[in-house]
Amino acid sequence: MTLDELKIRLKIPLNDTSQDAYLQVALEDAISFVKRYCRDDFVDGLPGDVKQAVAKLVKAFQEDGRVASQSLGDMEKSFFEGGTMNEVERLLKPYARKVRFV
Template identity: 65%
Template structure:
């Protein structure tokens, strides 16, 4: 997943480069977190290229967005608009999206 695709998924205009440095770091962190969680590098064995399925890309995008948001906010109001957060909501969604891609670790006794 490239920065350009992440910006599209986050609805950030391509010409808006103010957050690019941060988004690159957050994208790398999110990919690494997903690889660890799924026990899969998502690397094509023939080309050694990163190949992320759509569901994994969705999870990575949600993680990057969660990194940006203040997760300590429980309720927020601005005029008629209200936004509430509940503990673990984003992470529960990420885990749900990643569930089909998790590889079980094999243990030999």
């Protein structure tokens, strides 16, 4: 997954480079997490839903997890604890390999 693809998924204009250094580090961290979680190096590339999970992780890194809800005029946004991670786990579940002890 490239930085440009991440920016598209996060709806950040490609010509906006103000966050590129942070986004690149966050992207690397999220991919590392996904590889460990799934116990898979994805040598053939990340499938689309895994890329979606990576983007959600990066977005979660950017948000303040302590906010329960926020409103701006007519718009209101609510968060619930673990919501992003629940969605990430749902997306990654088909790829997660279980450890077997023999």
